[in-house]
Amino acid sequence: MADTDSAPGDPERGREPDIAMWGASGSGKTAFLAALSIALNKSRDAGWRLIGENAVSRTELAKLRNTLLQARTFPAPTEALTHYSWMIIGPAETRRRWWWPWTARAAKAPKIKLDFLDLRGDLYAESESNIDKKALVDSLVKSRGLIYMFDPDREARVGDAFKHLDAALHEVAGRMLVGDEYEDGKLPHHIAVCITKYDDPRVLRIAMEEGFTERDPTDELRIPHVPPDRVRDFFRLLCHEAHDHNTEMILDLIEAFFHKDRIRYFVTSSVGLFIDEDLGRFDPDDYLNVIDDAGGGLTIRGAIRPMNVMEPVLWLGQMLRPGAIGSRRWDG
Amino acid sequence: MHHFAEGGLRGELADLVVSFRERLAVVEIDAAGIRVFEVRADEVGTAHHTRRASAKWSTLTASGDEVFDAMLRIARDLISADETDPVVITRSAGGHEQDAAVRALRQWRPSARLVEVSGVKVGELLGELTAGAPLRQTYDLIVARERAEDGRLELVGRRLFGAGAQPGDEAHVTVTCTDAGGMVLAVSAWSGPLQPSGLVSADHAPLPPGRHALRAVLERPGLVRFPEVPGLRPDTRPWEEVVATLPERLQRASRPAHLVCAIETAGTREEFEARSHWAGYVIDLLAERCPDLQQLKVSVVGYGTHVYDTRHADRSRPALAAWSASTAQARAALESLRPTTPTYPNAAQIEDMLAEVRTRLLRQPASTRTALLTIGARPPHPPRSGLDRVPACPARHDWLALLREMEQHHGLRSAVICDSPPATSTSPWRRLGSTALFQVDAVNAEELAVRLGLVTEPAGVLSLPFVSQSEDSGGRH
Numbered sequence: 123m124a125d126t127d128s129a130p131g132d133p134e135r136g137r138e139p140d141i142a143m144w145g146a147s148g149s150g151k152t153a154f155l156a157a158l159s160i161a162l163n164k165s166r167d168a169g170w171r172l173i174g175e176n177a178v179s180r181t182e183l184a185k186l187r188n189t190l191l192q193a194r195t196f197p198a199p200t201e202a203l204t205h206y207s208w209m210i211i212g213p214a215e216t217r218r219r220w221w222w223p224w225t226a227r228a229a230k231a232p233k234i235k236l237d238f239l240d241l242r243g244d245l246y247a248e249s250e251s252n253i254d255k256k257a258l259v260d261s262l263v264k265s266r267g268l269i270y271m272f273d274p275d276r277e278a279r280v281g282d283a284f285k286h287l288d289a290a291l292h293e294v295a296g297r298m299l300v301g302d303e304y305e306d307g308k309l310p311h312h313i314a315v316c317i318t319k320y321d322d323p324r325v326l327r328i329a330m331e332e333g334f335t336e337r338d339p340t341d342e343l344r345i346p347h348v349p350p351d352r353v354r355d356f357f358r359l360l361c362h363e364a365h366d367h368n369t370e371m372i373l374d375l376i377e378a379f380f381h382k383d384r385i386r387y388f389v390t391s392s393v394g395l396f397i398d399e400d401l402g403r404f405d406p407d408d409y410l411n412v413i414d415d416a417g418g419g420l421t422i423r424g425a426i427r428p429m430n431v432m433e434p435v436l437w438l439g440q441m442l443r444p445g446a447i448g449s450r451r452w453d454g
Numbered sequence: 455m456h457h458f459a460e461g462g463l464r465g466e467l468a469d470l471v472v473s474f475r476e477r478l479a480v481v482e483i484d485a486a487g488i489r490v491f492e493v494r495a496d497e498v499g500t501a502h503h504t505r506r507a508s509a510k511w512s513t514l515t516a517s518g519d520e521v522f523d524a525m526l527r528i529a530r531d532l533i534s535a536d537e538t539d540p541v542v543i544t545r546s547a548g549g550h551e552q553d554a555a556v557r558a559l560r561q562w563r564p565s566a567r568l569v570e571v572s573g574v575k576v577g578e579l580l581g582e583l584t585a586g587a588p589l590r591q592t593y594d595l596i597v598a599r600e601r602a603e604d605g606r607l608e609l610v611g612r613r614l615f616g617a618g619a620q621p622g623d624e625a626h627v628t629v630t631c632t633d634a635g636g637m638v639l640a641v642s643a644w645s646g647p648l649q650p651s652g653l654v655s656a657d658h659a660p661l662p663p664g665r666h667a668l669r670a671v672l673e674r675p676g677l678v679r680f681p682e683v684p685g686l687r688p689d690t691r692p693w694e695e696v697v698a699t700l701p702e703r704l705q706r707a708s709r710p711a712h713l714v715c716a717i718e719t720a721g722t723r724e725e726f727e728a729r730s731h732w733a734g735y736v737i738d739l740l741a742e743r744c745p746d747l748q749q750l751k752v753s754v755v756g757y758g759t760h761v762y763d764t765r766h767a768d769r770s771r772p773a774l775a776a777w778s779a780s781t782a783q784a785r786a787a788l789e790s791l792r793p794t795t796p797t798y799p800n801a802a803q804i805e806d807m808l809a810e811v812r813t814r815l816l817r818q819p820a821s822t823r824t825a826l827l828t829i830g831a832r833p834p835h836p837p838r839s840g841l842d843r844v845p846a847c848p849a850r851h852d853w854l855a856l857l858r859e860m861e862q863h864h865g866l867r868s869a870v871i872c873d874s875p876p877a878t879s880t881s882p883w884r885r886l887g888s889t890a891l892f893q894v895d896a897v898n899a900e901e902l903a904v905r906l907g908l909v910t911e912p913a914g915v916l917s918l919p920f921v922s923q924s925e926d927s928g929g930r931h
Contacts, residue, residue: 194763323841396845400767407838408846413762416796423762423845 140235141438142261144290145271145283150318150392152197154271154431155206156186157392161428162210170432172236175207182206190393194422195415210234210439234439259293267438268313272372274360275322281366284375288368291379312384312441314434315376317357320348320391321411321429325360329389330406332359344403345395347429353387384441388434394427463544463571464579470540471501471583472590478540479533481566482576483555485547487511488525490532491580497652498643499590500676503580506532511551521551525558533563541566544576585674589619591643593654593678595627595670597919598700603888605703605867605907611642611650612921614670614678625670629919632704636660638689638696638917639668641678654678656689656696701916703904711823711908712778713740714753716807718830719773719794725873726793728894729829732871734788735899736827741781743909750908751822752784753777755810756791757803760835760848767848772807777814796832801844804834804886805851812856815864824864825906829894831873833882853882865922867906871897 145151159172174180183206189197212232262268270287277283295309304310319325326346329335334356335346348356354373361369376385395404396411415421470478471493478493480503487510493503507528514524533541541563545552559566594611601608614625631637641654655678671679680686689696715733719726737752744750757772776787807828815824834853839846847853860866869890876883876891883891890905892898903909 323839323843327841398767399765407850410839410843410845413843413845414799416759416799418799421763 140265140442141267141269141435142265143269143271144258144262145273145286145316145318148276149271149273149283151271152186153190153392154269154316154318154390156190156197157426157428157431158435159183159187160190160426161431164428165432170210170212170436172208172210175209175235179205179207183208190422190426195419196392196422206236208236210236210435234436234442236435236439259290259297262290262294263297266311266442268311269434269438270313270315270376271318272315272357272360273318274325274328274363275319277360277364277366277369278324279365281364281369283364284366284368284372287372287375291375295379306381308381309379311380312438313376313380313386314438315357315385315387316390316430316434317353317360317388318390318392320389321393321395321409323410326395326409328360328363329356332356334359342403343397345397345427345429346404348389350387353389356389357387386434386437388430390428390430390434392426392428392431393422394425394429396424397427399424463569463574464583466567466569467542467579468583468587470542471580471587474501474540476536476539477534478542480542480544480576480580481529481533481555481559483543483545483547483552485549485552487514488528488555489576490528491576492532493580493584495590496676498654498676499645499651500654501584501587501590503577503584505577514551521554522558525555526562529559529562533559535563537563537565543568544571544574545569546572546574586621587675588621589615589617589672589675591645591651592616593619593641593643593672594650595629595668595919596640596642597629597921598704598916599921600704602861604890604905607700607702607704607916609697609700609918610921611644614641615672619672621672621674623672625672626667627670628665628667629921630665631659631661631663632920633915633917634663635915635917636662637919639680639683639686640689640693640696640918641670653693656691656693657686658689659683660685696917699915699917704916704920709821709823710749710751710819711740711744712751712753712818712825713737713906713908714755714811714824714826715784715788716755716757716772716804716811716826716828716830717788717791718758718802718804718828718832719756719791720759720796720802721793721831721873723793725831726791729871729873730788730791732894732897732899733827733829734785735897736903737781737784737788739899739903740908743903747781750781751778752781753779753811753814754784754787754791755807757807757830758794759796759798759802759832760845761797762845769848770803770806772803772810774810774814778818798845800832800842801835802830802832803847804828804830804832804882805837805847805853805856806849808834808853808856808860809849809851812860815860815866818864820864822864823907824860824866825889825908826860826866826868827871827902827906828868828886829871833876834886854885857886869902869906871902 143151162170162172172183174183186197189195214231272283298304298309299307329348330346334348334352336349337344337346358373361372393411395409397403398405398408411423412420413423474493480491482489482491489505490507491503492506493501495501511521514521543556543559543566545556545568556568592613593615595614596609597612598607599610612627614627615623636659638656639659640656642650643652643654645651654676659680661683668680669682671681673679715737717729717733740750741747754775755772756775761768775790776784779787811826835847836844837846837850837852857868867889868886870883870887871892871894872883873894875893890902892902
């Protein structure tokens with residue numbers, strides 16, 4: 123692909139986004155993106171990399187990584203519509219032809235194209251039309267995979283997720299479902315619903331106290347996790363605990379607009395839980411990895427161990443490009 | 455009708471003297487006439503008997519009445535109609551008048567028990583039975599103790615005898631006499647757990663100052679003796695007058711005192727200097743007020759904030775600038791402290807400071823008055839992270855457990871001077887400042903020193919027994 127130095131938000135880029143991302147302001151979208159490349163690097167299945175397709179995206183990626191890893195804090199919230207043209211490239215795989223086994227086919231690396239739109243979280247809910255909002259709705263309409271970020275901490279305090287989601291879904295549905303193309307009345311996207319900030323004490327405590335967590339016997343750090351088959355119920359419980367009564371309807375809203383078999387729920391954390399290196403394992407009395415700093419901001423205390431950050435992206439990639447990584451192990 | 459020898463009547467009446475609620479009436483009928491006795495309990499539960507009426511048969515009929523009518527009139531006047539108040543009739547002679555009297559009493563109180571006796575003097579028997587009855591209420595010795603929160607004196611009861619105690623029972627209690635003029639041994643009765651019902655007795659005991667192990671003997675209901683106290687004589691002053699003479703706080707004899715000044719160093723130079731100023735001011739005040747500087751020791755500890763962005767847990771300890779030093783040395787140590795840059799905004803190493811102080815106090819003599827003055831802005835770290843997002847102390851010290859331990863073992867009084875008022879009613883500052891809590895811009899150093907128990911106000915004489923917090927195993931207000 124040509125190295126085009128197009129500016130973020132350039133509507134003339136001529137490419138349709140594969141995956142679009144949305145969530146309320148402060149729901150952790152930017153931190154999620156910053157953590158994505160770190161998560162891929164830390165993956166045991168080494169070889170996956172996140173690269174920028176153009177100079178702007180490469181620069182942004184470097185800045186996001188640097189913010190998290192060096193400055194040990196979080197990227198500033200998105201103020202304007204920003205396009206990131208990224209690509210996840212997997213390890214090259216050499217395959218032998220079964221009918222000519224002594225010669226190998228040229229190695230080929232699997233690729234997932236990610237056009238992320240990072241945008242101000244509350245833009246969807248704005249009533250007046252503007253260019254940014256149109257671009258956003260366009261991106262949702264044109265994308266085939268969605269990442270929806272749900273921030274339980276914000277919902278417990280502010281509770282505006284339903285308003286944003288409802289507005290965005292109706293905009294997209296109004297564009298896509300009025301014609302005859304989708305006769306089943308459902309949006310065609312695959313959607314990864316990401317519960318963010320699992321490291322937040324409110325979220326982790328609910329998960330632990332309500333019995334949603336399990337310990338992976340192979341995990342030496344003994345970090346409690348919510349098993350995949352219980353994430354949907356955990357999501358429903360978190361919606362129930364929210365500040366806004368309407369939040370309880372979010373799960374039903376998602377399942378009303380999307381095919382159930384195209385929805386997957388993930389419990390994520392961009393930075394993961396704090397692990398005392400002297401102790402070497404999860405300590406239920408001391409797991410805060412994000413604490414206030416003396417300057418009035420937040421700081422990341424220990425090692426960054428993203429949880430379920432690359433998994434939603436790779437799942438969407440698998441769903442959208444089944445041939446590319448269909449035979450690849452991506453969840454371990 | 456019951457026929458009893460004296461022993462049977464004694465048992466019957468003894469049970470009634472214990473069990474009656476409001477009053478017990480006993481009517482003695484003999485050959486000469488009638489006598490009406492009544493047994494009542496006073497406000498402190500002591501049963502007393504009185505002879506309410508006495509008349510010969512000739513007197514009863516002098517105005518032309520029949521015996522029956524005269525007896526009925528007396529019964530209406532003197533004997534309760536309430537069926538819960540028992541009535542006993544003793545008859546030691548038979549005849550027309552006696553029968554008429556019994557009929558009249560039975561008409562007034564059909565449930566009255568008639569007992570045929572001989573050779574019994576009811577008045578004397580009731581006197582013996584009331585003197586030998588068990589206590590109907592509990593008896594406490596009234597003592598003074600210092601309130602844990604501010605050192606003010608309060609009156610509480612130390613149990614001598616519980617309800618049901620028998621005459622002859624003994625009790626032991628150890629108290630301190632604080633005045634050369636002796637002390638008042640006052641016994642109060644309690645009918646329930648909440649309020650004393652009244653004063654049983656108050657006697658002046660001319661004992662010398664010091665601790666005294668007292669033996670109390672229940673002579674009879676309403677009378678407690680202290681046999682080993684010579685020269686005991688009744689204190690006839692009204693109780694309100696005795697209480698009015700009590701001082702607000704105890705004038706302490708000089709004994710060793712130890713002030714630990716813990717100063718948070720994290721913050722701006724101005725913040726640090728304001729904290730240090732008050733530490734120095736209090737130390738100077740004590741030096742000025744203390745009659746014997748040899749008895750006063752001061753420690754100075756500086757503490758900062760934990761560092762959380764290092765790879766390994768921050769195990770740094772507070773800076774011990776001086777321990778159990780003279781006031782001059784403590785002043786110099788205070789000058790050696792320097793402000794530090796806050797590395798965490800919402801909590802400081804108070805729990806580590808408490809752990810350090812606790813360890814060092816273990817070597818201190820038990821009799822030392824010990825006070826902790828914490829001056830800072832940030833509360834302690836919790837032993838485990840909570841929803842407030844304050845990370846746990848790296849060493850997992852539990853500030854509250856450490857504070858309680860020192861309060862229990864050393865009688866520690868803890869006061870604080872905060873940069874700003876505690877944010878919530880559950881702020882740790884409120885517990886740390888249980889003795890006194892001031893803001894750095896409004897400190898009453900005199901009051902602070904008094905509350906910490908390090909200087910005393912001119913005080914009156916404590917004329918009641920004193921018990922210290924460590925001796926006190928609980929009491930009733």
